[in-house]
Amino acid sequence: MFRNTTAICLHLVGPLRGKKSGASLTRCLHQTLTMAKRLQARRLDGIDHNPWVEFVQLASEEADVVNLGQGFPDFSPPEFAVEAFQHAVSGDFMLNQYTKAFGYPPLTKILASFFGKLLGQEIDPLKNVLVTVGAYGALFTAFQALVDEGDEVIIIEPFFDCYEPMTLMAGGRPVFVSLKPSPTQKGEPDSSSNWQLDPTELASKFTSRTKAFILNTPNNPLGKVFSKEELELVASLCQQHDVVCISDEVYQWMVFDGFQHISIASLPGMWERTLTIGSAGKTFSVTGWKVGWVLGPDSLMKHLRTVHQNSVYHCATQGQAAVAQSFEREQLHFGRPSSYFVQLPQYIQRCRDHMIQSLQSMGFRPVTPQGSYFLITDISDFKNKMPDLPGAADEPYDRRFVKWMIKNKGLVAIPMSIFFSLPHQKFFDHYIRFCFVKDESTLRAMDQKLQKWKAELTP
């Protein structure tokens, strides 16, 4: 019966319990005991470690660092978005209360009309739209709704790191297929379009147990924008094997060099088997609002609604109101030079080009991304020159390099190996990821750090 010291203590002090015990007993027992039972649920096995926690903390601990790690803008959101939020919080006080569980009606309405046009699909705000706590929440809801114990989920590497633990938490089995760079001509910079899936290898990953395919385009961390042909192949395999496609399109507006983002849900036969995920945070540079959404057929969405009503139930009202107003503004300006969806990628492309140039002059070999917030850069030269950096024995080189760079060079990046499955990490430990969606001043600060670094290299 007495399986722990709490019980023993109580047994000993039993007679005292009639009195007002409260504080002193609590203090003596405080935090010194554990239950005999296993505490955490098995669904948490293997998913408790999160690399971000470590790197975000490191970045915050070091003074005077230039943070090019985590993917968030350090410039202001567009004025119209800020105004929309201000309007939402100072207008009708009932916006401080619950709204409809599956989405604030003006938001689901505008998402349905806006994306209906983009996807070439009649979208019902009630049946085909779900508002979630960020795109992150959308992903979680989708996995929980559809992935069962033993289901296989195909994940393209490199992948936004949460796809794997979310698959595991749902009892699923991740099946990885890698994007691989084709060899470039000597001297020619690498580009994300050069990283491709092998069609035969891809097809071989589909089995009778495959439940879902996670697509991320534009891709984080690589910046790849999947072409129509690539999407058509994915589409045909999904249809052939009757697989649901979960399409993470948070960076859909962040596309450069005239490339075009294509939503796989707009391809024939795909609407009925695709969940398209979007993010207000990435769309309007307001990652802290945590408003995301899923678009899809009712036959799939109804299951997401069930998860939603049993997990968060509602999303915060005012953020949704502000996003609705922001989309309404964009709908008026769509396709015009004044559209934020035109201006932002133009600005970000300049940031990208600035960063590429700066990194190249330092001896890094960046891979030019077609889209997204990020680029990866090859650090092989550094690996050859400084192979022994401090770190754990089996710690991939890129993690040790990033920690060293944060401490010694004041630049924060993210090691690319965290975007790969464990067995493949060692093949990609010579890349790190930088976020270039930053203010001019940040990029100039980056230049200063790089110049200082360069000066230290030359004897």
Next chain:
Amino acid sequence: MFLAWERLCTLSCRPKFLKTVWASKILGLSTSAGEDSNPGWGTKIPPATQHGKKMSLRFKNAKRIEGLDSNIWIEFTKLAADPSVVNLGQGLPDISPPVYVKEELSKIAAIDNLNQYTRGFGHPSLVKALSCLYEKFYHNKINPNEEILVTVGAYGSLFNAIQGLIDEGDEVIVIVPFFDCYESMVRMAGATPVFVPLRCKPVDGKKCSSSDWTLDPQELASKFNSKTKAIILNTPHNPLGKVYTKEELQVIADLCIKYDTLCISDEVYEWLVYTGNKHFKIATFPGMWERTITIGSAGKTFSVTGWKLGWSIGPKHLIKHLQTVQQNTVYTCATPLQEALAQAFWIDIKRMDDPECYFNSLPKELEVKRDRMVHLLESVGLKSIVPDGGYFIIADVSMLDVDLLDMKDSNEPYDYKFVKWMIKNKKLSAIPVSAFCNAETKSQFEKFVRFCFIKKDSTLDAAEEIIKAWSRQNS
């Protein structure tokens, strides 16, 4: 128009290409340039794999949500959405949040860097404020980073706690009536809810009060066994308004310790306690801190349910598992709202003994409304159970003996039919209490409906008019 295209596309191959062009024409954008060409990708898709394939059985939901699709709120909020209905149903204040709370959020909306991600487990200034506030009650330092987690509402805390700590095959004790998500969340975690009802022992001559509803200690003890992973406690209680006494909590604590069980204590209404009653935190009882997760809600604390911020407080060895769930579900909560909440807390933390402090002023305001509701319900022959806390009141409607024959769907419990009848015929909404019961206990509670009284005076005036007219009809 788009639907027609959809149907056409499922019939043959050719419209596929046209559909893509159509979409880009709408955009006014040209088709992409600069795409890579790799011979493998130019391969034509074999027609046999395209279109016309029926929707698959494999799109069935994951087992974890089987049977959890229906939800009382969805149904009843739709019914009450008619603006001519006086809505005393859903627990949603129609009073304004305190002015300074709105002001803080307004100020924060202008601050640039609060529009980006904050710390996943809780915005630093908020966890610090929560730690400072709750230390006063726990008589112990609370580590803001390791012993507090900020979640998407208290609802999110319940989810994180249950997903983090409850496994398939576990049993979880749920006290009836219960806030409806307890059962569905436990089931979604693959565990079995074990129900134990509160039972009424009214004292003759006295007004019926929520404190008359108690657990039978022996019955409660019989529900515990080696498979019991947790008990979910809700005090003050929704829907009854019961505020568990120290003695009642001690019984529960003793059992938790004896059976080495966790306690998930939903204390969202912790400030809403009326004269003569005191809210006790079971986590402060000996031996309980290390096995209890205590859940709070910004929505209920500051009348801002739409902010969807809640928190879990507990020992590191439990909170860390809720944090694992967090980093695999929503990752982080909204930044500006957390900062505004922190500021609102600092204002009230500084004046906890002041009657102006919202933690003191709101229960005072609500006690008046509660008393008004009791009186009102009495006047139409509805016997209510006077709540000691919370912002709901339940009333026995069976005595009205309303003719519900015109309500179809006779399989529904009496209170469901009554509420639907009342919405339709009296334009007054409430929530049937059997919605807070498991299948077996619904019959014990089907004569009760729940009214929410955190409503502005004009709403209660409108309810009063309806009730007065109703009572005139009856007399």
